[in-house]
Every structure is written in C-alpha cells, then in structure tokens.
Amino acid sequence: LAGRPRRGGACQSVGIYGRGPTALLALPLSGRAAGAIEQELGGRAVDLDSGGTLVLSPPLGLLLTEGSRYDIRWLLVGTLERDALEAAADELPKPLWFSG
Numbered sequence: 001l002a003g004r005p006r007r008g009g010a011c012q013s014v015g016i017y018g019r020g021p022t023a024l025l026a027l028p029l030s031g032r033a034a035g036a037i038e039q040e041l042g043g044r045a046v047d048l049d050s051g052g053t054l055v056l057s058p059p060l061g062l063l064l065t066e067g068s069r070y071d072i073r074w075l076l077v078g079t080l081e082r083d084a085l086e087a088a089a090d091e092l093p094k095p096l097w098f099s100g
Contacts, residue, residue, distance in 0.1 A: 001026060002080060002088035017078075017088075024078035024088060034064055034073035052089055054082060061085050065092065 004017040004024055015026040029037070038045070038053055041064075045053045051066030060077065063085040067073040074092045076085055 001091055002084045022079055024076060024080055026088070026092065027075045028072050029075050031067055031071045031073055034067065034075065037075065038064055048086065050086065050089065054085065056082060063089055065089050
C-alpha cells in the first residue's frame with residue numbers, strides 16, 4: 001500500500017505497511033463507527049476532493065475514506081505525507097455504490 005510492503009503477524013482485518021519509522025495502518029470500520037470518528041475530528045479535519053477526511057499532525061497523518069453509515073470505510077493512520085495517504089486510499093476497495 002502506497003509502495004510499502006505489508007508487515008507480517010498482523011491481524012487479518014488490519015493491514016500494517018512500511019519499514020522502520022515509516023508505517024501505515026489500514027483499518028476497516030463500519031460506517032457508523034467512522035461517522036463517530038469524523039464527528040470527533042471536527043474542525044481539525046480537511047475535507048478532500050476524493051470525499052475523504054484528512055488530519056495532519058506531524059509526524060502522524062490520519063485519513064478517513066468517504067462512505068455512508070452503511071458502508072465499510074477505511075481509517076488510514078501513518079507517518080506519511082498527505083500525497084502518500086491519498087494514494088493509499090485510492091488503492092483500497094471502494095464501497096459498492098462508488099462509481100468513480
């Protein structure tokens with residue numbers, strides 16, 4: 001994901017990518033759980049053109065992909081810059097209703 005190899009030994013539903021200090025976690029969330037996180041982020045978040053939500057607090061970045069409360073959404077957390085987080089989000093499975 002985002003050009004980083006997957007790390008072994010992780011839970012199957014959580015992907016951990018990268019080497020050394022460069023790490024990226026991809027966590028699938030229910031739409032309802034993701035909505036609660038989105039509300040907590042409040043004014044700290046930036047809405048992305050892709051429909052996702054981004055928070056950067058170096059060295060960590062957090063990206064929550066777009067979706068409805070009925071969809072699986074992805075929470076990406078890592079020591080990556082905005083472009084890499086967005087590229088990683090583009091590689092993840094999209095909700096069934098997504099047409100882009």
